[in-house]
Amino acid sequence: MIPALTLLGLLRPLHVCVGMTGHIGQVGVSVAKLGAGCLTGTRFLETFEILRPAQPSDMGGLRALAGQVLKLRLRAEPGIILRGLVVDDQAGGVIVDMSFGIAVVDAVQHFGLTARDFAPSDLAVELLFLQEAKSSAMAASFSLNSRLNGARLAAETEAMTDGLTGLHNRRALESAMARLGQSDTEYAVLNLDLDRFKQVNDTMGHAVGDAVLLRVATAMRAQTRQDDLLVRAGGDEFVIVCPGLDDRTRLNDLSASLIQAVSAPMQIDGQDVAVGASIGIAVSQSEARVDPETLIARADVALYAAKRSGRGQHVFWSPAMGQSLSELELPEATTQA
Template sequence: MTVQDRGLLPLLAGLCPMHAVLDAEGHLVQAGPTFAKLFGARALQGMRFLDLIELRRPHQAGNMADLLASAGARLRLRLRAAPHTALKGVLLPLPGGGAVVNLSFGISVVEAVRDFDLTGADFAATDLTTEMLYLIEAKSAAMDASRKLNLRLQGARIAAEEQAFTDMLTGLRNRRALDHVLDRLMQSEQDFALLHLDLDFFKQVNDTLGHAAGDHVLQEVARRLRDEVRSDDLIARVGGDEFVILLLGMTERAPVGDLADRMIARLEKPVPYRAQHCRISGSIGITLSCAYDSPEPVRMMADADLALYAAKGRGRGCARFHESPLPRAAPAHGIA
């Protein structure tokens, strides 16, 4: 067969779509359809093969003689133009001059499919690359489905955790979240102020206007409290009309007391509900973690509760700090 034996050339296109037929000077006589696809719309016939493809192993090639010296060997080549796709190949000389080079992508087939928009029709029917592409496509689809499922599961877990720590009526944290944060603060030994707030006259709202009005008031209370604290502070609804506020890093009585007074003043502003105005107030008991040698959540909550009752006993609508009782005097001995 010579390069002039055109009757055999169409067979190569069907059997080896990545082939190139070269004449005795190394110019392209015919390019297989997949080989031609690597160069877009360029007319390849008559172009010098080594101007398009670089032979890297087993040795460099500068002319047709160098190419023929590699006949029968496993060739490592690459496109000279971007994206410089790596190729594998074998060259067989033709009687009468010239050669046939059969190429493949090897392990770079995935990138080649992407870069040159190849399909199964661009590979020989017996090429195992087609089977590998199907496996890669199936694996990609499975991994994509797995990734989406994991994202949904992760989203569901985050949503469930968020719901478990959230009071659904007000959007504030709940008692479970409060206990979690208190435990974390104990471990980190970070100082904070704890405010126990109980709404005054809230029962009258429920009794006179109904529970829907009460829910509306609680939501408005939550909004007003959020406006007064920082983003790092925590507000938790721990009962029907009871709230606990943790002010992180605040240990001075004066600024804590001022903040509590501002909260109470905000709460005393009427809450519109339909054609009515709901009027409430708030009483607050306060403890500071720095006042304890070894602060404990249970004790601080109990002390804040005592301070809250003291605030209510003084007419409500006010804030009181917990005052530690004086230590008991030791009993005198020897006195009748």
């Protein structure tokens, strides 16, 4: 027959046996993990603080609580609240069988407890399993959400990107222009078109043409600011949107640098390749604000004015040019500014 105290230790790992003098005679194996050192031989009421239903000051008061459920805590660990049932041991002492109640998750984390530190039939074990399952599920959900968000971001980025050059595409241009149209930010639109590109494509092949477009994209990145939006609008047509830039002198310098960089001789697959560039520029004006679509149309009109003026130059839009290609006239005053 297993001795009673041994059996108690096996079945109730969170128990404390208190003798008639109020000293602790035996503790369960899990009590020893609660960070209060060796409890055997210490006075129970000096080691534990009973919060309710009463606060006894001696062994008589503690025995009077027999059959009642206590709320108590270790004085060395006041942050963890315990529940305890007081049982009269019929020998002048008591047995206090404890649990952590709803604080079990905090206690497990704080003291490094495992399922073995609880009675096999304790509901705390099931709660721990549920908590672990919940944590695993949340981790899996977070991982899944991260993957989904990453995939969505990648898809959105791909949808806004030109597959050949890595620049933005027309969809990105429309989105950016819509935002600028709703803001008070001044900005400029530069419409850049390559000169003699069709001849390169026709005589040297599309592979060389694609390589030229990649070189042009690289040159555009090198000449523009980080905040500028670089767009391949289609074929050999590019658009640059410059938020916060409406100074004509700076736009003159930028356009001249772009034309020079794009027109620099290049060698592709052992072949000398030369293209040029023409640029039309339209600038937003706070005193005469127009919608983004109109500004892009004006930049397009200015581009064709540049091409009609001999190519390889940049032209600012002016009211004398009209609002569309069908209205375009080419007074001498509208050429390179």
